[in-house]
Amino acid sequence: xxxRDIISxxxxxxxxxxxxxxxxxxxxxxxxxxxxGFIFFWVGVIMIGLSFGILARAVRQxxxxxxxxxxWTGISFKKIVSVLAVLFIYAYLLTPxxxxxxxxxxxxxxxxxxxxxxxxxxxxxxxxxxxxxxxVFQLWLQCQLPPGLLGx
Amino acid sequence: MDLLNYLGIGFSVALxxxxxxxxxxxxFIGTLIGVLPGIGPVGAMxxxxxxxxxxxxxxxxxMLAGIYYGAMYGGSTTSILVNIPGEAASVVTCLxxxxxxxxxxxxxxxxxxxxxxxxxxxxxxxGLTLLAPPLARFALEFGPPEYFTLMVLGLTILIxxxxxxxxxxxxxxxxxxxxxxxxxxTITARPRFTFGRMELLDGVGLVPIVMGIFGVSEVLLNIxxxxxxxxxxxxxxxxxxxxxxxKDSKGPIARGxxxxxxxxxxxxxxxxxxxxxxYALEKKLSKNPERFGKGAVExxxxxxxxxxxxxxxxxxxxxTLGIPPNVVMAMLLGAFMIHGVTPGPLMMKQNPQxxxxxxxSMYIGNxxxxxxNLPLIGIWVQILKVPYKILFPLILLFCLIGVYSVNNSVxxxxxxxxxxxxxxxxxxxxxxxxxxxxxFVLGPMMENNLxxxxxxxxxxxxxxxxxxxxxxxxxxxxxxxxxPFIPWFRKKREEIPKEEAA
Numbered sequence: 008x009x010x011r012d013i014i015s016x017x018x019x020x021x022x023x024x025x026x027x028x029x030x031x032x033x034x035x036x037x038x039x040x041x042x043x044g045f046i047f048f049w050v051g052v053i054m055i056g057l058s059f060g061i062l063a064r065a066v067r068q069x070x071x072x073x074x075x076x077x078x079w080t081g082i083s084f085k086k087i088v089s090v091l092a093v094l095f096i097y098a099y100l101l102t103p104x105x106x107x108x109x110x111x112x113x114x115x116x117x118x119x120x121x122x123x124x125x126x127x128x129x130x131x132x133x134x135x136x137x138x139x140x141x142x143v144f145q146l147w148l149q150c151q152l153p154p155g156l157l158g159x
Numbered sequence: 160m161d162l163l164n165y166l167g168i169g170f171s172v173a174l175x176x177x178x179x180x181x182x183x184x185x186x187f188i189g190t191l192i193g194v195l196p197g198i199g200p201v202g203a204m205x206x207x208x209x210x211x212x213x214x215x216x217x218x219x220x221x222m223l224a225g226i227y228y229g230a231m232y233g234g235s236t237t238s239i240l241v242n243i244p245g246e247a248a249s250v251v252t253c254l255x256x257x258x259x260x261x262x263x264x265x266x267x268x269x270x271x272x273x274x275x276x277x278x279x280x281x282x283x284x285x286g287l288t289l290l291a292p293p294l295a296r297f298a299l300e301f302g303p304p305e306y307f308t309l310m311v312l313g314l315t316i317l318i319x320x321x322x323x324x325x326x327x328x329x330x331x332x333x334x335x336x337x338x339x340x341x342x343x344x345t346i347t348a349r350p351r352f353t354f355g356r357m358e359l360l361d362g363v364g365l366v367p368i369v370m371g372i373f374g375v376s377e378v379l380l381n382i383x384x385x386x387x388x389x390x391x392x393x394x395x396x397x398x399x400x401x402x403x404x405x406k407d408s409k410g411p412i413a414r415g416x417x418x419x420x421x422x423x424x425x426x427x428x429x430x431x432x433x434x435x436x437x438y439a440l441e442k443k444l445s446k447n448p449e450r451f452g453k454g455a456v457e458x459x460x461x462x463x464x465x466x467x468x469x470x471x472x473x474x475x476x477x478x479t480l481g482i483p484p485n486v487v488m489a490m491l492l493g494a495f496m497i498h499g500v501t502p503g504p505l506m507m508k509q510n511p512q513x514x515x516x517x518x519x520s521m522y523i524g525n526x527x528x529x530x531x532n533l534p535l536i537g538i539w540v541q542i543l544k545v546p547y548k549i550l551f552p553l554i555l556l557f558c559l560i561g562v563y564s565v566n567n568s569v570x571x572x573x574x575x576x577x578x579x580x581x582x583x584x585x586x587x588x589x590x591x592x593x594x595x596x597x598x599f600v601l602g603p604m605m606e607n608n609l610x611x612x613x614x615x616x617x618x619x620x621x622x623x624x625x626x627x628x629x630x631x632x633x634x635x636x637x638x639x640x641x642x643p644f645i646p647w648f649r650k651k652r653e654e655i656p657k658e659e660a661a
Contacts, residue, residue: 015588019330026337033344033351038618043344043351046606050333057330064326082383087583090382091576094375094555098572101563110556117552121382124548132549140556148210150564 105155172516189229255458283471339602371578415464423472
């Protein structure tokens with residue numbers, strides 16, 4: 008836990024400092040009439056204090072050889088990064104392409120990405136799932152899904 | 160007499176065909192997500208929240224509540240048949256439930272689990288029916304100092320009961336408060352931490368945060384390693400427990416119901432903790448504790464009763480005080496707000512149809528669940544066989560549609576993905592998501608009540624110590640916060656994760 012706690016505590020300390028500065032800029036007001044930055048400032052102070060507490064405890068612990076490596080061992084980063092990247096691309100293309108084309112492309116990728124399946128199955132599954140989701144959310148529940156290329 | 164009148168109102172609402180349909184859909188989806196790994200009741204509720212926009216507030220809340228208590232029923236099925244809990248609250252059911260299934264007693268295990276859940280669910284709804292009205296009347300006397308300190312206490316208990324380091328839980332709660340306060344200042348209307356983005360003026364949405372931390376991050380964790388699910392190849396027969404099973408189970412069900420109900424009222428995973436406590440208690444009371452872990456029916460009946468009873472208890476703080484005790488209730492609070500209803504002490508008077516309609520629908524929902532989980536158990540077993548490689552793209556698709564539909568905003572999808580990464584990293588670095596989400600919901604209410612209290616007292620902090628309830632809440636919160644420095648408290652707190660790990 009040592010390395011993870013050191014890294015995370017430093018992250019939270021930086022975050023706390025940022026929040027404190029932001030809160031101070033917003034104005035602390037006074038106790039009779041607390042300003043918009045009052046809570047931010049004090050929550051930031053608490054975060055800094057806690058992060059140093061976590062850091063101090065982690066530093067006192069004995070180092071465990073290969074701890075960070077153990078946490079990430081056996082993990083397929085390629086899968087995680089590719090799935091996340093495609094989801095961000097999907098969000099970017101959703102409005103210009105429209106729900107149906109963008110979702111079919113997304114699902115084909117997802118069906119093929121993690122544990123690859125036959126192309127025919129991936130395409131058929133993607134089209135069927137997209138049309139089913141479109142029928143339920145757009146046609147039945149009347150959500151406003153982006154029409155994109157298929158829109159009038 | 161009043162109570163009977165109110166129950167009459169409740170039945171007239173809950174028995175309307177539309178509300179019956181929504182109740183059925185809720186408990187059905189609840190059971191489904193309880194059975195399926197990778198999506199919990201919080202994710203499912205945020206997913207289906209947009210679908211309730213066109214419904215009446217009664218129908219919407221009835222359905223969302225059904226998802227919550229339905230998930231508790233479904234969670235036990237995977238614990239018993241696959242040895243993988245569908246829900247955190249069903250972890251302990253694996254210990255004896257799976258062993259019973261291996262001994263060819265899957266039927267009685269599923270049966271006692273469903274029947275015990277039904278009895279406990281009914282007892283907890285009865286408790287909710289009887290306790291909510293007097294508590295709501297009492298809460299009418301609360302002012303901003305009481306609300307502020309009660310929220311501090313609620314958050315502190317959640318942090319105290321969090322797994323692992325309290326400092327870590329506190330820091331995520333602090334981050335949650337900051338996230339909750341992003342947007343326009345409610346008093347000065349000045350933008351705070353919006354970084355010039357128009358989309359942030361209304362604040363960060365609850366749905367993108369919840370879907371990110373509990374939906375997307377779970378999918379990422381599940382796809383990083385292939386988890387094998389071996390469904391026990393056994394014929395499920397004789398769902399009705401034997402006379403011996405009944406004899407052994409009636410005590411655990413009764414005790415589990417009481418533990419679950421009262422722990423459910425407390426903030427912080429009442430269902431999870433009550434199931435572990437019930438298991439530990441039954442093992443301690445048993446004349447043959449060595450049977451536990453080897454297929455003891457009491458080890459299924461008690462915890463399953465406890466986790467279902469906890470769902471009823473959890474409604475009490477939300478419906479009577481407007482304070483959500485856990486993440487699911489925070490989600491439900493969001494749903495109430497979207498439908499223009501403010502839960503709290505006035506809800507029973509201002510919206511009796513909604514208040515009693517929801518409570519009565521839970522009685523009806525419990526009957527539906529009994530039917531769904533006994534004669535129709537075969538359906539859920541078939542669903543268990545759907546491989547994750549097919550399931551996860553569909554979960555992600557529903558997350559994407561659900562989060563987009565709330566505001567028709569692509570920005571919310573980006574927010575959800577970012578919180579998905581945040582949630583994934585939090586799990587890798589041993590931080591819990593629940594304190595963050597609850598603090599996110601409570602943050603704005605806490606700030607509002609703190610500022611109102613200080614304006615009331617002209618900046619005098621003693622207002623929190625001169626009013627009895629506020630003082631008691633703050634003192635308890637303070638004791639819990641300093642408890643890690645007291646050896647006896649620290650030892651007690653460390654026993655919880657140890658029991659869970661065991």
